[in-house]
Amino acid sequence: MSSTNSSGYEGFTAEERAAMKEHARELKTSARRGSRADKAAQAVQDVLAKIAEMPEPDRVMAERVHAVVTANAPTLAPKLWYGMPAYALDGKVVCFFQSAEKFKSRYATLGFSDQAKLDEGTMWASAFALTEVTAAVEARIAALVKQAVG
Template sequence: MSSTESSTHEGFTAEERAAMKDHAQELKTAARRSSRADKAAEAERDVLAKIAEMQDSDRIMAERIHAVITASAPALAPKLWYGMPAYALDGKVVCFFQSAEKFKARYATLGFSDRAKLDEGTMWAAGFALTEVTAEVEARIGALVKQAVS
């Protein structure tokens, strides 16, 4: 085996393994919570705490996105999903915010699951790169999440 082959790893990255551990912990935490109202309130507190931990640029975007999503689509319930702020309908994630820092990416991402009703012909975007959240971006996100739950 050459030195190149031995240094190549085809498994999960450290960031991906950390995200899977986060998800396992999220499931355990959710199972321990008592009433549905408690679960929802505590899940939102978890999301806000995760956002507060982010580095400045990601945190600022995540705070604004959280505000836009909760105002534009109140049916979506905030929750953590693989250590990321996510928003679910009937317990199923519709959209999520992935900080740039989480996977050492050059930009943050607003992603949508297959539950989001964003269908447009035979091809449509399910993820959006974010470098800044301007008023125009907020309006676009608001429209997307409204459509996603329509």
């Protein structure tokens, strides 16, 4: 097999490397912050600032996802996770919003970690493509995050 075969593993993409560096910065910043309340308040501000940086339509969708998650699952704490808005329970990420722009994808993603209680039989969805956040989509997100922490 030739070493120039383009179908082989070529390492992380530039976007993936940037996300890992961003995560390392997030961990360092969190470790330097003061009390638990200070950390929580600053984490919310960090998430809102990250959302504000997003280009449209990602920003609009992220704002709606943030509002729906915080209203329907108040036990989830907003935080940055690999440079993305995420929502954690006891420090462990349950769900996150990934903008389309982040990894040059054609759609944004609402993803759930293995911490989310979405289990349905032997197979279930753990990520959802988003192209627009309508009232129906908001209702589906609300139901998912309630189930995820249920």
